Amino acid sequence: MKDVALAAGVSVMTVSRAFKHDGSVSADTRNRIRQTADEMGYVFDTMAANLRSQRSGFIAMTIPSINNANFADTAGGLSERLATAGLQLLLGYTNYDILQEEQLVEQLLRRRPEAIVVTGGRHTNRTRHLLSKAGIPVIETWDLPAVPVGHVVGFSNAATIQALVDHLIAQGFARLAFIGGDADGDTRGADRRLGFIAAMHRHGLDASRLIGAGQPPISMREGAQAMGRLLDTLPDTDAVICVSDLSAFGALTECLRRGVKVPDQIAIAGFGAYEISAVSVPTITTVNPFPRDIGQQTADLIIKLLSQNQPFTGPTLIEIKPQLTLGQSTAKIARSGFV
Amino acid sequence: MKDVALAAGVSVMTVSRAFKHDGSVSADTRNRIRQTADEMGYVFDTMAANLRSQRSGFIAMTIPSINNANFADTAGGLSERLATAGLQLLLGYTNYDILQEEQLVEQLLRRRPEAIVVTGGRHTNRTRHLLSKAGIPVIETWDLPAVPVGHVVGFSNAATIQALVDHLIAQGFARLAFIGGDADGDTRGADRRLGFIAAMHRHGLDASRLIGAGQPPISMREGAQAMGRLLDTLPDTDAVICVSDLSAFGALTECLRRGVKVPDQIAIAGFGAYEISAVSVPTITTVNPFPRDIGQQTADLIIKLLSQNQPFTGPTLIEIKPQLTLGQSTAKIARSGFV
DNA sequence: GATAAGGGTGGTAACGATAACATCAAAAGC
DNA sequence: GCTTTTGATGTTATCGTTACCACCCTTATC
Numbered sequence: 143m144k145d146v147a148l149a150a151g152v153s154v155m156t157v158s159r160a161f162k163h164d165g166s167v168s169a170d171t172r173n174r175i176r177q178t179a180d181e182m183g184y185v186f187d188t189m190a191a192n193l194r195s196q197r198s199g200f201i202a203m204t205i206p207s208i209n210n211a212n213f214a215d216t217a218g219g220l221s222e223r224l225a226t227a228g229l230q231l232l233l234g235y236t237n238y239d240i241l242q243e244e245q246l247v248e249q250l251l252r253r254r255p256e257a258i259v260v261t262g263g264r265h266t267n268r269t270r271h272l273l274s275k276a277g278i279p280v281i282e283t284w285d286l287p288a289v290p291v292g293h294v295v296g297f298s299n300a301a302t303i304q305a306l307v308d309h310l311i312a313q314g315f316a317r318l319a320f321i322g323g324d325a326d327g328d329t330r331g332a333d334r335r336l337g338f339i340a341a342m343h344r345h346g347l348d349a350s351r352l353i354g355a356g357q358p359p360i361s362m363r364e365g366a367q368a369m370g371r372l373l374d375t376l377p378d379t380d381a382v383i384c385v386s387d388l389s390a391f392g393a394l395t396e397c398l399r400r401g402v403k404v405p406d407q408i409a410i411a412g413f414g415a416y417e418i419s420a421v422s423v424p425t426i427t428t429v430n431p432f433p434r435d436i437g438q439q440t441a442d443l444i445i446k447l448l449s450q451n452q453p454f455t456g457p458t459l460i461e462i463k464p465q466l467t468l469g470q471s472t473a474k475i476a477r478s479g480f481v
Numbered sequence: 482m483k484d485v486a487l488a489a490g491v492s493v494m495t496v497s498r499a500f501k502h503d504g505s506v507s508a509d510t511r512n513r514i515r516q517t518a519d520e521m522g523y524v525f526d527t528m529a530a531n532l533r534s535q536r537s538g539f540i541a542m543t544i545p546s547i548n549n550a551n552f553a554d555t556a557g558g559l560s561e562r563l564a565t566a567g568l569q570l571l572l573g574y575t576n577y578d579i580l581q582e583e584q585l586v587e588q589l590l591r592r593r594p595e596a597i598v599v600t601g602g603r604h605t606n607r608t609r610h611l612l613s614k615a616g617i618p619v620i621e622t623w624d625l626p627a628v629p630v631g632h633v634v635g636f637s638n639a640a641t642i643q644a645l646v647d648h649l650i651a652q653g654f655a656r657l658a659f660i661g662g663d664a665d666g667d668t669r670g671a672d673r674r675l676g677f678i679a680a681m682h683r684h685g686l687d688a689s690r691l692i693g694a695g696q697p698p699i700s701m702r703e704g705a706q707a708m709g710r711l712l713d714t715l716p717d718t719d720a721v722i723c724v725s726d727l728s729a730f731g732a733l734t735e736c737l738r739r740g741v742k743v744p745d746q747i748a749i750a751g752f753g754a755y756e757i758s759a760v761s762v763p764t765i766t767t768v769n770p771f772p773r774d775i776g777q778q779t780a781d782l783i784i785k786l787l788s789q790n791q792p793f794t795g796p797t798l799i800e801i802k803p804q805l806t807l808g809q810s811t812a813k814i815a816r817s818g819f820v
Numbered sequence: 821g822a823t824a825a826g827g828g829t830g831g832t833a834a835c836g837a838t839a840a841c842a843t844c845a846a847a848a849g850c
Numbered sequence: 851g852c853t854t855t856t857g858a859t860g861t862t863a864t865c866g867t868t869a870c871c872a873c874c875c876t877t878a879t880c
Contacts (some may be wrong), residue, residue: 143866153830158868166828183614188591189537190866193528194835208553208560218547221574230588233572235560249569252527275522362760391760398762418757421701421730423737482836492860497838505858529836532865 143184150178161186192254201229201444202255204246206238206262206327207359212414212433213261216283219437220259227445229256236261238327238358244269251276257444263287263296264329279447283436284330286461293447295440295460299330300337302429302464306383306411307341309466313474315381315409318342319351321368321393322385328358331385334413338383351376355389365389369396373408380408381472387412387419390426394471409472415465424470431464482523489517500525531593540568540783541594543585545577545601545666546698551753551772552600555622558776559598566784568595575600577666577697583608590615596783602626602635603668618786620779623669623770625800632786634779634799638669639676641768641803645722645750646680648805652813654720654748657681658690660707660732661724667697670724673752677722690715694728704728708735712747719747720811726751726758729765733810748811754804763809770803 147154152171159167160175192198201224205213221231234250236243244266250258257278263285265273273280273291280292287294310318322328323335335352342349355368365384369392372379384390390412397404404410404424412419415430439460486493491510498506499514531537540563544552560570573589575582583605589597596617602624604612612619612630619631626633649657661667662674674691681688694707704723708731711718723729729751736743743749743763751758754769778799 154866155830155868156828158866159829162868168828171828185587185615186591187593187866189528189593190532190835191868192835193532193837194866194868196835198528208547208557209550211548211550214547214553218574221547231572233570235557248524252525254526254528272524276524362756366760388756391757395760395762417701417727418730421705421734423734493836494838494861495859497836498859501838507858510858526836529865530838532867533836533838535865 143187146175146179146182146184149182150175196254198254198256199228199230200232200253200255201257201259202232202234202247202250202253203259204234204236204243204250204261206236208233208235210359211416212431213284215433216261216437216440219434220441221437223438223441224444227441227448229444240264240266240269240327244272247272256448257281259283259440259444260291261285262329263290263294265291279444281440281443283440284431285333286459290457290459293443293458293460295436295443295462297431297462297464298337299333300340302431303334303337303383303413304341304344305466306413306427306429307338307345310381310383310409310411310472311345311347313409313472315472316347317351317376317378317380318347319353319372319376319379319382320385321353321365321372321382322355322360322389324352324354325357328360328385331358331360334383334385351379351382353382355385360385360389362388362392362395365392366396367392369393370400373397373400373402381405381411382408383411383413385413387414387416387426387428390428390471391418391422394422394424394426405471405473411469411472415467419467419469424473427469427472428467429464430467432462436462482526485514485518485521485523488521489514535593537593537595538567538569539571539592539594540596540598541571541573541586541589541592542598543573543575543582543589543600545575547572547574549698550755551770552623554772555600555776555779558773559780560776562777562780563783566780566787568783577664579603579605579608579666579668583611586611595787596620598622598779598783599630600624601668602629602633604630618783620782622775622779624672625798629796629798632782632797632799634775634782634801636770636801636803637676638672639679641770642673642676642722642752643680643683644805645752645766645768646677646684649720649722649748649750649811650684650686652748652811654811655686656690656715656717656719657686658692658711658715658718658721659724660692660704660711660721661694661699661728663691663693664696667699667724670697670699673722673724690718690721694724699724699728701727701731701734704731705735706731708732709739712736712739712741720744720750721747722750722752724752726753726755726765726767729767729810730757730761733761733763733765744810744812750808750811754806758806758808766808766811767806768803769806771801775801 143154143157147157160172234246247269259281261284263282283295285296286298320338323331339349353368353372355364411427413429415428419426419428482493482496486496499511573585586608598620600623602621622634624635625637659677662670678688692707692711694703729749750766752768754767758765758767
C-alpha cells in the first residue's frame with residue numbers, strides 16, 4: 143500500500159480510503175489510485191485491515207457434514223445472504239460428533255468471527271462455555287434447545303414427527319415402525335425417534351417397532367438394509383417412518399426389489415423434503431423443514447444483531463414451521479398406475 | 482496476551498510460545514500459562530499471528546455449488562486432509578458462472594490464502610491473470626485444461642464420455658441420445674456433450690439426438706422433463722446418456738411413469754457415481770470420477786508444494802482415471818425381475 | 821469582509837501476535 | 851576450575867492496515 147501511495151503521489155491513508163466505500167475521497171483520486179494499484183498487481187490485505195479495525199468479516203458455522211443436501215441448503219442460504227452484507231461464511235464440519243464440535247468451535251473462535259452459527263442444540267459443557275464467553279452472537283439452528291446458549295432459528299424435530307404420526311394414524315395405519323435415530327451422534331435423528339415413541343404412546347399404540355440404521359449420515363443403502371430387517375422381523379408392519387428421505391428412498395427400493403407394494407402393503411414416509419421424495423415413483427410423503435429459510439433467516443438475524451449498537455437485547459427465538467408434504471407412498475388407496 | 486503474561490508472571494513471548502508446538506518452553510511454565518489463559522477466557526487471535534508471520538493457514542477453493550454431492554465430496558476430502566496439516570479450507574461458490582468466479586477469486590486472494598484450488602479449467606482472462614500473479618500454488622480440478630494456469634488434479638470429461646459411448650455401442654446400442662450440457666455455465670457438462678458427439682462421429686453414427694436440460698445444476702426433475710421430450714420427439718432412441726446421475730435417475734422415473742421399460746426399450750446411463758445410481762431399481766450405469774480422491778490428492782499436492790522450499794518446480798499434472806460402473810439400466814438383456 | 825462549515829487529504833499510533841536476536845543460568849566437556 | 855554448550859526466557863521492531871486527530875482550502879452565511 144505504501145508503494146501504491148508513492149506511485150500515485152498520495153498518502154497511504156488516501157489509498158486506504160480509495161479501497162473503501164468511504165465517500166471522502168474525490169472520484170479522480172480514487173480512480174487514479176485504483177488504476178495504479180491494478181497495474182502494480184497490488185491486492186488488498188483483508189487480514190491486516192481486520193486486525194486494525196477489529197472486524198473480521200467472518201461468520202463461523204458448524205455443520206455435521208458437507209455431504210447432506212439439507213445442511214448444504216442452510217449453509218447456502220446463509221452464505222448467499224451474508225454476502226450481501228459483505229460477510230463471509232467460514233464453515234467447519236463436526237462429523238456428527240460433539241467432541242469434534244468442541245475442537246472446531248475453539249478453532250473457529252480463534253479467527254475472531256463476528257457471530258457463530260451451530261447446528262443443533264446439544265453440545266459439550268466446554269462448547270457451551272466457549273460460546274457463551276465469546277462475546278459474539280451465537281445462533282443454534284435445526285433444533286429448539288430446552289436451554290439455548292443464545293439465539294435460536296429452528297424447529298422441534300420431535301413435534302414434527304408427532305404430527306406425521308398423527309397423520310398416518312388418521313389415514314388408518316396402526317402398526318407403525320421407525321427406521322433410524324438409534325446412534326449416539328445423531329441427536330436430531332434421536333429426537334425424531336423420541337417424537338415417534340411419544341406420539342405412538344399418546345395414541346395407545348405399540349411403539350416398539352424401532353429399527354436401527356447405524357451412525358449418521360444414514361444413506362440410501364442403510365435405509366434399504368434396515369427395511370430388509372423390518373420386513374424380515376415384523377412383516378405385519380403397515381407403515382414406516384424413516385429418519386430422512388434418503389433412507390426412505392432406500393427402503394422403497396428394497397420393497398421394489400422384494401415385490402412388496404408401496405403403499406398397499408406398507409406405507410413409507412421420510413423427512414427433509416429432498417428432491418428425490420418428489421421425483422421417485424411413487425412419490426414419498428415427507429416433511430419440509432425449509433432448510434434454505436433457516437439459513438436466510440439466520441443471516442437476517444445476524445445482520446440485524448450486528449447493525450444495532452446494544453450488544454445484547456435478549457435472545458431471539460425464530461421458530462420454523464415444517465410442512466407436511468403428502469406423497470403417493472402413504473396414500474391409503476394407491477393412485478399411481480405404477481405399483 | 483499481555484494480560485495473560487502479566488497474570489502468569491512471564492513475558493508475552495513465553496505466552497506466545499506456550500500456544501505453539503514450540504518445545505522450547507518448560508512443561509511447567511506452559512501448563513501454568515495455559516491454565517491461566519483458560520481461567521481468563523483468553524482466546525488466541527489467529528489473525529494477528531497470521532499478519533506477523535505472513536502465513537494465513539487458509540487454502541482457498543472455489544466450487545460451482547455447495548449443493549452437489551460430487552463437489553461436496555471433493556471439498557470434504559480436501560478439507561479433511563488439509564486439517565491434518567493445520568490448514569483450513571476457505572470455500573466460495575461461483576454458481577457455475579465464470580464472472581462470479583472472477584469476483585470470488587479476487588475476494589479470496591485478499592485473505593492471503595497459501596494456495597488456491599479452482600473447479601474447472603475455464604476462466605475469464607482477469608481470473609487467469611489474478612491467479613498467475615498471486616504468487617501461490619494454483620490447482621485446477623475436475624478438468625484437464627488445454628492450457629493450465631498452474632497445477633492440475635483432474636480428468637477429461639470428454640474422454641470419459643467417449644469411453645461410455647464406446648461401451649454402449651459395443652453392447653449393441655446404436656441410436657444414442659445425450660441429455661444436458663447445453664447451458665453456457667456448465668463447462669463440464671458441455672465437455673461431456675462434446676465428447677458424446679465426437680465419439681458418435683468416430684463410430685459413424687448420428688450425433689444429433691441432443692436434448693437440452695437448461696442451466697446447471699441439472700436436477701432430477703429436469704432430467705425427467707428432458708426424458709419426456711426425448712420420448713416424445715425421438716421415440717426410436719435406444720440408449721441415452723445423461724450429464725449426471727441425478728438427471729439419469731429423473732429420466733428413469735419418467736420412463737417408469739410412462740411404462741417405458743428400462744433397459745429393454747431404452748437404456749440409461751449417467752455420470753458421477755452418486756449413491757442413487759447403485760440403489761435405484763434398476764441400478765444405473767455410471768462413471769465414477771472419484772471426487773473424494775480428487776480432493777485428497779489435491780490436499781497432498783498442496784502440502785508437498787508448501788513444504789518444499791523452492792517456490793516453483795514446474796506444474797504438476799495428476800490425472801484421475803474415472804471408472805465405468807455398469808448397472809442394470811444398460812444391460813442388453815434385462816436381469817432385474819423388476820422391469 | 822469575517823466567520824463558519826465541510827470536503828479532501830495527511831501524520832501518527834496502534835491492532836495482537838511473532839521473527840530475530842539477546843541474555844542468563846545450569847549442565848556438560850576438557 | 852574454566853570454557854562451551856544448551857535450554858529457557860526476555861526485548862525490540864514489525865507485519866499491513868485503519869482510528870483518530872489535525873490540517874488546508876474552498877464555499878456558504880451573515
